[in-house]
Amino acid sequence: MELRQEIEALEKLNKFLEGKILRLTQVEDSPEHWIKIESQDTIFTIVSAYSDPVTKKILESINEKPLTISEIIERTNLPQTTTYRKINEMIHSKLIRSVGLFLNKDHKRVHSFSAVIKHMRMYFEENEVLMFVIAEDNAFP
Secondary structure, three states: OOHHHHHHHHHHHHHHHHHHHHHHHHOOOOOOOOEEEOOHHHHHHHHHHHHOHHHHHHHHHOOOOOEEHHHHHHHHOOOHHHHHHHHHHHHHOOOEEEEEEEEOOOOOEEEEEEEOEEEEEEEEEOOEEEEEEEEOOOOOO
8 A cells, every 4th residue: 555545544534533523522412421631641640540451450340340449359360469559549540439338248348449431532633642531420520
């Protein structure tokens, strides 16, 4: 394929993706709304988290259903200290949140955690990174 044909193919793909972005951001009657992340620092935090294999593994484990730390450790086979450290980092970064307290089998109160970001899309446009997410209610302003 010649360079000209490759450029034309990329331009067509770019127009297609631009159309998708517009449709995603303009769906008002959808129960889930795509939110544009404006802050480049927030985008960096999210990308960094998902770039780290351990953090990504934890986020994926709690994306569909909230889990306690013990359940996360069991599903991910990660060391307890690593899991606690990563959970604390993600709480601080607002990538996860506690969704409730529960009594475990030892009758101790434990938190259940859920990933804030449920779906994410990234686009690269000239010198800018565009990120859109579907997040839990009130997760992002």
